[in-house]
Amino acid sequence: MKEYKDITELLGICYPIVQGGMAWVSDFHLAAAVSAGGGLGLIAAASAPADWVRGQIHALRKITDKPFGVNIMLMSPFADEIMQVVVSEKVPIVATGAGNPSKYMDMLKEAGTIVIPVVASSTLAKRVERAGADAVVAEGSEAGGHIGETTTMNLVPQVVDAVSIPVIAAGGIADGRGAAAAFLLGAKGVQVGTRFIVAKEANVAQPYKDRVIAAGDNDTVVTGRFTGHPVRSLKNKLMREILSQEKKDMSLEEFETLMIGTLRKAVVEGDADYGSLMSGQSAGLVTKEQPAAEIIRDIAEGMKAVYRSKAAYFGD
Numbered sequence: 432m433k434e435y436k437d438i439t440e441l442l443g444i445c446y447p448i449v450q451g452g453m454a455w456v457s458d459f460h461l462a463a464a465v466s467a468g469g470g471l472g473l474i475a476a477a478s479a480p481a482d483w484v485r486g487q488i489h490a491l492r493k494i495t496d497k498p499f500g501v502n503i504m505l506m507s508p509f510a511d512e513i514m515q516v517v518v519s520e521k522v523p524i525v526a527t528g529a530g531n532p533s534k535y536m537d538m539l540k541e542a543g544t545i546v547i548p549v550v551a552s553s554t555l556a557k558r559v560e561r562a563g564a565d566a567v568v569a570e571g572s573e574a575g576g577h578i579g580e581t582t583t584m585n586l587v588p589q590v591v592d593a594v595s596i597p598v599i600a601a602g603g604i605a606d607g608r609g610a611a612a613a614f615l616l617g618a619k620g621v622q623v624g625t626r627f628i629v630a631k632e633a634n635v636a637q638p639y640k641d642r643v644i645a646a647g648d649n650d651t652v653v654t655g656r657f658t659g660h661p662v663r664s665l666k667n668k669l670m671r672e673i674l675s676q677e678k679k680d681m682s683l684e685e686f687e688t689l690m691i692g693t694l695r696k697a698v699v700e701g702d703a704d705y706g707s708l709m710s711g712q713s714a715g716l717v718t719k720e721q722p723a724a725e726i727i728r729d730i731a732e733g734m735k736a737v738y739r740s741k742a743a744y745f746g747d
């Protein structure tokens with residue numbers, strides 16, 4: 432396999448910054464703005480039908496000719512059809528979430544697609560590397576949305592040691608300091624989700640953005656641990672209700688009934704009380720709404736400033 436100098440060369444982007452695929456949040460508007468700004472924008476397919484994804488790809492291509500990707504949740508009932516769409520549309524990069532994409536690897540590789548699975552363990556990282564993945568996103572439990580158990584600080588270096596493909600760190604990274612730390616842990620790039628929820632181009636209802644901006648370091652909670660699929664969100668009425676029901680031996684069905692449609696409720700309807708305000712712990716670092724390109728520049732410049740100050744301190 433070709434040895435790539437870094438992730439920017441592999442992905443054809445300017446900055447080693449990937450905008451994480453975010454169900455309902457990262458449609459073509461946000462993904463196009465991130466790609467046009469020199470990062471890698473990802474359209475989240477989530478559990479949307481294949482035709483919707485095709486429409487999003489066409490719409491993005493009207494705005495930018497820069498590289499972009501589609502994030503495909505492997506548990507989506509439409510995953511097979513969406514894989515066909517990304518191949519027929521020649522989408523350059525596919526990121527996968529929630530599982531092992533091995534069964535799709537041959538068709539994606541044949542089409543020349545770069546495949547980047549999201550993993551929460553070094554075991555899965557090794558498995559997807561063997562299957563032919565080009566890079567992995569190691570996502571720690573500080574992240575927003577569905578999470579694993581291990582923190583970014585611990586997961587990233589262990590995944591770096593376990594595989595020889597480039598590792599992109601995710602979970603808790605929202606500024607140059609976090610990005611610099613991830614590189615020191617051995618990552619070759621960073622994936623950012625939470626900070627992009629408040630990007631100007633993100634089609635997210637204002638009450639959701641406002642809650643992310645107002646949040647502090649202690650304002651997220653994890654629900655659904657008992658289901659095996661824990662989710663991190665901002666505390667609100669819905670999450671408090673779920674947490675109190677969980678203490679009373681809530682069933683999986685009851686949990687699903689309470690959660691169904693709640694991310695849409697937050698993103699589209701702006702219901703900050705009973706919508707699911709998925710967000711990572713880095714919400715406490717997010718202070719304002721900004722264009723995506725400005726967010727990317729701020730992270731990149733912040734990272735450079737960290738390196739400059741450390742070089743001054745250590746003398747080289």
Ligand SMILES: Cc1cc2nc3c(=O)[nH]c(=O)nc-3n(C[C@H](O)[C@H](O)[C@H](O)COP(=O)(O)O)c2cc1C
Pocket residue numbers: 450451452453454456475476477502504527528529549570573574575576577601602603604622623624625626709710711712713
């Ligand atoms: C609202 C929201 C929705 C998300 N949806 C998805 C998704 O559909 N697929 C996926 O692989 N990851 C999803 N994620 C995870 C992000 O892609 C990203 O890895 C994570 O947000 C990075 O951590 P951070 O939130 O600390 O920046 C989601 C995260 C958030 C906040």
